[in-house]
Amino acid sequence: MDEQKVLSIKGLLDDTPEEYLSHKEKYENSIRKSVLFYKTLHSTEDENMSVDEKTKLNFRNIVTSAIFKDNSPFMLHNSMFIPTIMGQGTDEQREYWMKRAKNMEIIGTYAQTELGHGTFIRGLETQATYDPDTEEFVLHSPVLSSYKWWPGGLAHTANYCIVMARLYIKGKSHGIHPFMVQIRDEETHMPLPGIKLGEIGAKLGFNTVNNGFLGFENHRISRDRMLMKNAQVLKDGTFVAGSNSKLTYGTMVYVRVLIVSNMANMLAKAVTIALRYSAIRRQSQPKPDEPEPQILDYVTQQHKLFIAIASSHAFYMNAMWLWEIYYSVSLQLASGKLDNLPELHALACCLKPLSTIDATAMIEKCRLACGGHGYMLSANLAQTYGLATAAYTYEGENTVLLLQAARSLVKAWVGHVKGRPLKGTMAYLAGDSTVKAWDGSIDGIIQSFKVVAIRKISSVVKILQDYEKSGLSPEDAWNKASVFLTAASEAHGRAVLLSVYKSEMDKRAAVLSPPLRKVLLQLVDLYVTYWALEKVGDMLLYASITDKDVDELQRRYIELLAAIRPNAVGLVDAFDFRDEILNSTLGAYDGRAYERLMEEAMKSPLNAEPVNQTFHKYLKPFMRGKL
Ligand SMILES: CC/C=C\C/C=C\C/C=C\C/C=C\C/C=C\C/C=C\C=C\C(=O)SCCNC(=O)CCNC(=O)[C@H](O)C(C)(C)COP(=O)(O)OP(=O)(O)OC[C@H]1O[C@@H](n2cnc3c(N)ncnc32)[C@H](O)[C@@H]1OP(=O)(O)O
Numbered sequence: 001m002d003e004q005k006v007l008s009i010k011g012l013l014d015d016t017p018e019e020y021l022s023h024k025e026k027y028e029n030s031i032r033k034s035v036l037f038y039k040t041l042h043s044t045e046d047e048n049m050s051v052d053e054k055t056k057l058n059f060r061n062i063v064t065s066a067i068f069k070d071n072s073p074f075m076l077h078n079s080m081f082i083p084t085i086m087g088q089g090t091d092e093q094r095e096y097w098m099k100r101a102k103n104m105e106i107i108g109t110y111a112q113t114e115l116g117h118g119t120f121i122r123g124l125e126t127q128a129t130y131d132p133d134t135e136e137f138v139l140h141s142p143v144l145s146s147y148k149w150w151p152g153g154l155a156h157t158a159n160y161c162i163v164m165a166r167l168y169i170k171g172k173s174h175g176i177h178p179f180m181v182q183i184r185d186e187e188t189h190m191p192l193p194g195i196k197l198g199e200i201g202a203k204l205g206f207n208t209v210n211n212g213f214l215g216f217e218n219h220r221i222s223r224d225r226m227l228m229k230n231a232q233v234l235k236d237g238t239f240v241a242g243s244n245s246k247l248t249y250g251t252m253v254y255v256r257v258l259i260v261s262n263m264a265n266m267l268a269k270a271v272t273i274a275l276r277y278s279a280i281r282r283q284s285q286p287k288p289d290e291p292e293p294q295i296l297d298y299v300t301q302q303h304k305l306f307i308a309i310a311s312s313h314a315f316y317m318n319a320m321w322l323w324e325i326y327y328s329v330s331l332q333l334a335s336g337k338l339d340n341l342p343e344l345h346a347l348a349c350c351l352k353p354l355s356t357i358d359a360t361a362m363i364e365k366c367r368l369a370c371g372g373h374g375y376m377l378s379a380n381l382a383q384t385y386g387l388a389t390a391a392y393t394y395e396g397e398n399t400v401l402l403l404q405a406a407r408s409l410v411k412a413w414v415g416h417v418k419g420r421p422l423k424g425t426m427a428y429l430a431g432d433s434t435v436k437a438w439d440g441s442i443d444g445i446i447q448s449f450k451v452v453a454i455r456k457i458s459s460v461v462k463i464l465q466d467y468e469k470s471g472l473s474p475e476d477a478w479n480k481a482s483v484f485l486t487a488a489s490e491a492h493g494r495a496v497l498l499s500v501y502k503s504e505m506d507k508r509a510a511v512l513s514p515p516l517r518k519v520l521l522q523l524v525d526l527y528v529t530y531w532a533l534e535k536v537g538d539m540l541l542y543a544s545i546t547d548k549d550v551d552e553l554q555r556r557y558i559e560l561l562a563a564i565r566p567n568a569v570g571l572v573d574a575f576d577f578r579d580e581i582l583n584s585t586l587g588a589y590d591g592r593a594y595e596r597l598m599e600e601a602m603k604s605p606l607n608a609e610p611v612n613q614t615f616h617k618y619l620k621p622f623m624r625g626k627l
């Protein structure tokens with residue numbers, strides 16, 4: 001399905017800007033468009049799709065999110081409800097539920113987070129108590145904090161959801177498991193008996209995603225509604241544990257992988273808007289006898305924006321690489337081979353945080369680079385920021401995920417010191433961590449980032465060990481050292497991002513035309529040089545860079561900005577976003593930003609009349625002292 005067909009759907013695009021709709025109208029409008037969109041698309045992901053097809057699906061997801069300037073109330077149906085059926089259902093359950101879900105006969109969401117718990121899954125309080133007499137589970141929300149809170153589409157859209165609940169059998173807890181629960185009548189859409197539903201209210205963004213709350217009052221579901229691929233409850237109430245309790249966390253790993261490519265797309269959108277605007281905007285007169293220059297010719301503007309282009313490329317390359325790993329680990333899991341799951345989890349726990357941290361910061365920088373017009377909602381930079389910054393929190397809050405990655409890094413390092421071999425993306429930790437002399441080449445700088453990671457990991461392990469020697473419990477030692485544990489994870493994530501971007505580009509370089517290869521490798525060079533300068537403190541401490549080397553790096557960085565400048569507009573045009581997708585007065589291909597700003601301004605309801613009724617009602621009596 002290409003953009004053209006999607007965008008030609010009659011009525012999909014708005015005549016009234018969403019900004020001027022009420023909270024309720026925004027939701028109703030997004031449902032109208034989601035239905036139009038899905039009627040046309042009518043396809044969702046399945047496990048047999050190729051990596052390329054999956055990325056195209058993610059592209060479609062972006063198309064939808066772009067069209068809505070926010071996200072769709074169907075978002076969770078595609079990105080978590082269906083993947084959970086695929087990953088947690090038995091063959092029979094998949095057979096039955098995938099048909100209904102893929103045909104959009106039902107709309108689902110993923111209800112895990114509760115009012116009282118989001119990060120700590122093992123603390124979730126929603127109960128699923130097995131009743132062997134009726135072969136049913138009784139779902140119950142014992143206290144307010146156990147209400148499901150946040151799931152997208154839960155409030156008024158979904159009629160089914162995956163509920164992550166604590167399984168009790170004969171009074172014994174067996175941990176958190178997924179349950180397929182119908183929450184609304186398929187004919188009337190009324191909440192079923194024993195089910196309380198509602199919307200959680202207005203948010204910074206995601207205001208068309210219909211995030212909701214869900215409470216159960218002893219609501220019964222049949223035994224076959226527990227998704228039993230990884231663990232089972234037999235009719236008599238016998239619990240059969242899965243091979244690894246973390247397999248129930250599988251959907252979250254999948255979405256974390258998806259988020260890395262989502263950040264590539266979001267950042268590409270924002271920098272397309274900001275860079276195109278910077279090409280048409282002229283301001284100031286540094287040379288008295290010359291016209292005002294394009295603001296894109298200010299090096300400070302290039303510094304703000306070109307890294308965003310390179311970062312979008314870097315995230316995309318890393319996302320495709322990570323997706324391949326996810327895909328092969330998923331196949332291994334299907335055959336019961338679990339030993340690569342910890343590495344996948346650790347990688348996702350590094351790349352999801354770093355891509356969301358960088359993308360959020362760089363999208364905001366794109367807005368800031370556009371002056372006042374960047375502050376307009378019609379520029380679509382604020383909304384893009386709102387979507388991106390949510391990913392810092394959802395699918396595993398970034399700090400928590402970086403600490404998860406630190407668990408794996410500490411374990412790998414301690415094992416290495418004891419002589420255990422390191423493997424995969426952590427193999428470099430066994431490398432030489434002493435840098436004799438600074439090597440300013442791209443590969444040399446990437447190697448320095450690996451040395452920084454080795455040194456940060458080894459030093460935080462030493463801190464942990466010293467705390468434990470001093471008598472602290474492992475948990476207290478961990479908490480005390482946690483700032484530097486997250487720093488060690490970030491250093492590892494940086495090393496992975498840089499080396500994968502470089503190696504993936506090297507693989508592709510051979511098939512690129514020389515001019516294209518030159519430009520794309522300039523972006524790799526810019527990315528590596530930018531981060532070496534951003535992390536110059538680490539380089540000075542661990543990678544024996546000298547002040548002379550830093551001076552050289554700075555000059556190289558400035559030269560790279562100048563080299564990229566002639567191709568900058570072409571590089572964002574190459575992202576190939578149509579105007580309707582950018583949905584931005586500043587980013588349109590024709591560069592008519594001023595005309596579009598005025599056109600959008602005139603759509604404000606306030607401009608429908610020259611004098612607003614409040615003049616006669618309030619202002620005039622006020623100004624006449626008669627109020
Ligand atoms: C029309 C529109 C169509 C489509 C959509 C449009 C647009 C979308 C576009 C793109 C999609 C991209 C994104 C959007 C999709 C969704 C986002 C929207 C909604 C968001 C949803 C959510 O947020 S769902 C809820 C997410 N919640 C979390 O992630 C909770 C985070 N917490 C945890 O994961 C866990 O609590 C914990 C890992 C922090 C701790 O777990 P715990 O059980 O307590 O474990 P520990 O005791 O700490 O032990 C840790 C050991 O367990 C191993 N482990 C942990 N997790 C995993 C795992 N997942 N896999 C494997 N192993 C795991 C860990 O390695 C430790 O092992 P040790 O050996 O060290 O012991």
Ligand SMILES: Cc1cc2nc3c(=O)[nH]c(=O)nc-3n(C[C@H](O)[C@H](O)[C@H](O)COP(=O)(O)OP(=O)(O)OC[C@H]3O[C@@H](n4cnc5c(N)ncnc54)[C@H](O)[C@@H]3O)c2cc1C
Pocket residue numbers: 076109110111112113116117118119120149150151152206211390393394395396397398399400403
């Ligand atoms: C836009 C949006 C959409 C969402 N959609 C869904 C959805 O569809 N389905 C769903 O189930 N959930 C959804 N969520 C919820 C999301 O998954 C949670 O918000 C997230 O897991 C964080 O949990 P929390 O909000 O309870 O924050 P908490 O876990 O309470 O964290 C709050 C703060 O405490 C810190 N903290 C917590 N634990 C630790 C720790 N162990 N060590 C150090 N610091 C810690 C965190 O770093 C964070 O800074 C959504 C959230 C957002 C923002």
